[in-house]
Amino acid sequence: MIIFRLTLLFLFAATLPAAPRLDSPARIAERIKTIRSDDVAWRKIAWKSCLLEGLAEARRTGKPLMVWCYIDRPVGDTRC
Amino acid sequence: MFAGAVRETVFSRVDIMRRINDQFVPVALKAALVNNPPAGMEGAFLAEISRSKPAPQGVCVANGAGKVLAWALSFDDNAQVPKFLDYTLARHKQFPDAAKPVPTQRFMRFPGQPMAEVADTRARLPRLSPHGKNEFCPATPPKARGTLVARVWGRRVEKNGRLCESCISQENYIEDIFDVPNEMQREIARLANDGQRFRLPENFVRHLATYTYLGQLDVRPVSPPVPQHRAREHALEWWAAPVPSSVKGSQRWRITGKSDVESSHPGRGDGAHYHHRVTLDWRGFIDLRGKAILKLGLWAEGQEQLQWGNPRLRLVKEPDVAHLMAGRFIDFNSPVRYGIIGAPVAGKNVWQGKGPPPQSPGPLGGPGPALEQKMQRLQQGLRRLAQTGGNPRPVQKEIMAFQRLMQQGRRAEAEQHLNRALALVGVNPPRLPRDLEEKLQRVRAEVERLLRDGKKAEADRLFDNLLRELKKP
Numbered sequence: 001m002i003i004f005r006l007t008l009l010f011l012f013a014a015t016l017p018a019a020p021r022l023d024s025p026a027r028i029a030e031r032i033k034t035i036r037s038d039d040v041a042w043r044k045i046a047w048k049s050c051l052l053e054g055l056a057e058a059r060r061t062g063k064p065l066m067v068w069c070y071i072d073r074p075v076g077d078t079r080c
Numbered sequence: 081m082f083a084g085a086v087r088e089t090v091f092s093r094v095d096i097m098r099r100i101n102d103q104f105v106p107v108a109l110k111a112a113l114v115n116n117p118p119a120g121m122e123g124a125f126l127a128e129i130s131r132s133k134p135a136p137q138g139v140c141v142a143n144g145a146g147k148v149l150a151w152a153l154s155f156d157d158n159a160q161v162p163k164f165l166d167y168t169l170a171r172h173k174q175f176p177d178a179a180k181p182v183p184t185q186r187f188m189r190f191p192g193q194p195m196a197e198v199a200d201t202r203a204r205l206p207r208l209s210p211h212g213k214n215e216f217c218p219a220t221p222p223k224a225r226g227t228l229v230a231r232v233w234g235r236r237v238e239k240n241g242r243l244c245e246s247c248i249s250q251e252n253y254i255e256d257i258f259d260v261p262n263e264m265q266r267e268i269a270r271l272a273n274d275g276q277r278f279r280l281p282e283n284f285v286r287h288l289a290t291y292t293y294l295g296q297l298d299v300r301p302v303s304p305p306v307p308q309h310r311a312r313e314h315a316l317e318w319w320a321a322p323v324p325s326s327v328k329g330s331q332r333w334r335i336t337g338k339s340d341v342e343s344s345h346p347g348r349g350d351g352a353h354y355h356h357r358v359t360l361d362w363r364g365f366i367d368l369r370g371k372a373i374l375k376l377g378l379w380a381e382g383q384e385q386l387q388w389g390n391p392r393l394r395l396v397k398e399p400d401v402a403h404l405m406a407g408r409f410i411d412f413n414s415p416v417r418y419g420i421i422g423a424p425v426a427g428k429n430v431w432q433g434k435g436p437p438p439q440s441p442g443p444l445g446g447p448g449p450a451l452e453q454k455m456q457r458l459q460q461g462l463r464r465l466a467q468t469g470g471n472p473r474p475v476q477k478e479i480m481a482f483q484r485l486m487q488q489g490r491r492a493e494a495e496q497h498l499n500r501a502l503a504l505v506g507v508n509p510p511r512l513p514r515d516l517e518e519k520l521q522r523v524r525a526e527v528e529r530l531l532r533d534g535k536k537a538e539a540d541r542l543f544d545n546l547l548r549e550l551k552k553p
Contacts, residue, residue: 023323023334023365025421028377032419036237037247039413040255041092045100047108049219051125054107054234058144064172065142067129068091069295070083071111 082137082153084250084296085404090139090161092248098144099165103551104141110219111136118218121206121525128205132184132198135405141168145178146205148198150185154404161401164190176203189402204518206525212532221438228260228373229429229485230422232291236384237415244414251294251410258291260284260373260422269371272320272333280318280337287315291341291417292380293358299340299388301356309354311339312421314340318362330369335378337362352390360418376422385413405480454498461505475504 009036022028047068058065084137089097100106109126115136125146132148133140140151150170155161181200188195196262223229224327234254236244247253248317263450264284266318271278290304301537318337325332338361364378365386389409400408431437465472478501482494484540523546 008205013389021334021362022377022379023332025365025375025377028364028379028419028421031379031417032421033235035243035417035419036233037235037253040253041094041097042087042248044097045091045106047479049105049108050122050211050217051107051109051129051219052122052208052210052217054105055125055144055146056210058105058142059208062144062176063103063105063169064143065144066100066106066150067140067142067148068083068086068106068108069111069114069133069140070086070108070137 082405082407084136085407086402087140088248088250089158089404090155090398093161096161096165099162101163103165103169113218121209121528122218122321124206124521125208128203131201132186134186134195135189140184141172141173141461143178143182145182146199147175147178147182148184149175149182150187152187152190153214154189155401156189158399158401160190161533180379203514204522206521207451207529209529209532213531216438218245218428218438220431223259223425224262225425225430226262226265226372227425228265228376228422229425230258230260230420231293232258232418232420234292234294234416234418236294236412239414243417250368251412253292256291258287259425260287260376262372265373266371267517268320268366269368271365272331272368275322275331277319277321278402280320280335280463282316285316285337285339286313286341287319288378288420289341289358289360292360293356293386294340294384294412294416295356295386295388296407297342299354299356299386299410301358303341304343305357306343306345306354307344309343311343314342314359316341320366323365325367327367327374330367333366333368335362335366336365339380343491353387354389355385355387357385360416364420372424373422376420376425378418378420380418381418382416383414384416386407387411408454452500454495456499458502458505461502465505475501478504 020027022031048057054065054067057063091100109129113131114126114130117123117130121296128146129140129142129148132151134151135153138151138153140148142148148162150168152164155164164187171185183200184198186195186198187193211217234253235247236252238244244252264281264287266282268284271281286302287499290300293299293301299365301311303311318335318339320333320335323332323334340357340358340359342355342357344356345352346352360380360382362378362380364376366373367375387410389407391409391411393403393406393409396403430461462472462475465475478497482497482501494533527539527542530536530542
């Protein structure tokens with residue numbers, strides 16, 4: 001009886017789909033594409049990270065600087 | 081919380097985004113740079129911004145001369161955000177440059193809670209010029225050759241099994257970038273040397289788990305920057321097995337494993353919660369060549385629980401923009417998915433100079449520019465002490481105490497010893513009168529400009545002329 005049950009268990013396990021292998025750049029990229037958002041609102045502001053560049057543009061265009069001073073990394077696609 | 085809250089509530093608004101792009105020059109600065117400005121021209125402009133800041137983080141508007149027109153830490157309500165833009169544009173019309181004194185207006189909440197105005201010091205700022213060919217911007221310092229730059233994406237899954245649609249909040253969607261240092265890669269390569277299946281070093285798995293979470297910086301499940309936190313690592317077990325590689329000269333390793341990390345805070349007694357647990361199953365690959373990782377790709381699925389903030393904030397009727405510093409209450413327990421891709425740093429981001437690359441200043445680590453400057457001044461003082469036959473032993477004692485405390489992460493105490501060492505070598509000379517200080521700064525800025533333009537001979541001549549004047553009785 002035990003052997004019968006173990007055989008059944010083995011057969012059941014064999015029918016379960018194995019987790020697909022993700023051992024290539026293409027497969028990982030495919031997965032990431034499913035969660036990645038290309039239309040993130042905060043990325044639509046063209047933040048500069050260099051103050052000197054910002055000041056030079058402000059002088060050239062006559063616009064004021066909007067300075068966002070925050071912990072850790074500057075601008076773009078990072079956590080804050 | 082401030083930065084994340086501002087990004088969600090202010091800089092994700094379509095009307096605000098449009099106006100900032102059209103009417104302003106948007107610049108995002110690391111608080112570490114503003115709070116500890118480095119030496120040089122950029123440092124002088126950063127110091128000018130820092131001078132009037134009401135808090136370590138914030139939003140301000142400045143004119144092209146680098147003079148801050150107004151700071152805001154939050155807003156009375158959503159309607160006041162565009163009004164702040166109008167207000168600063170009007171001030172910019174009034175003070176477009178540094179021709180007349182520019183007082184800085186500051187608001188805890190705009191416009192209902194103004195703070196004390198900060199007067200202009202009229203300090204002359206250096207002449208503006210871009211970074212030279214061989215210079216780097218302190219905001220984006222280059223990295224050591226071989227450093228693996230990894231990008232991570234993460235997204236919460238709703239109860240219905242679909243991916244969370246809104247990507248504005250960081251508890252729904254994150255993107256992040258982090259480095260895998262060369263030493264960590266070498267350790268993996270050493271373990272892979274036998275060509276057999278091996279367990280990846282815990283410090284590597286921990287490093288990746290540190291960046292794989294939803295929410296803002298404060299809620300990091302590994303070593304969170306919250307004082308008096310409790311952290312537990314339930315599992316950090318990844319295995320690597322060799323698989324055939326299509327890339328010539330490299331070996332591919334299939335990665336499988338689990339990470340389960342948790343952090344919490346006992347609470348402040350006011351009802352505020354903090355608890356974060358991230359449990360993930362990982363699959364992926366690492367391509368190794370020699371002692372370095374050539375490519376890394378990882379995918380993780382699992383469950384994440386996060387409670388952060390005070391639930392009473394949900395009862396407060398005021399909008400999120402009115403309490404940006406406090407943030408808002410977060411509470412979820414959801415399936416999550418993450419992906420990571422890594423490749424070695426390339427192009428102009430590679431450090432080309434001699435010795436180790438400059439450290440990126442960060443409030444969460446590293447000595448930071450202010451301490452580095454003090455250490456440089458101390459070195460100069462020690463040289464002077466040696467030349468004049470002074471006794472270096474008391475100074476050496478202070479330096480040893482400083483090094484020991486820095487290694488222990490006791491930065492504030494360490495700095496006290498550094499200050500004592502500086503005092504012992506007499507490095508803190510009396511302050512110069514402002515007009516002389518400005519003249520010195522102008523000379524320095526001019527020399528830096530000449531060097532940037534490759535005119536070293538002219539810089540030499542300038543100094544020679546000054547030194548000739550010194551020799552005159």
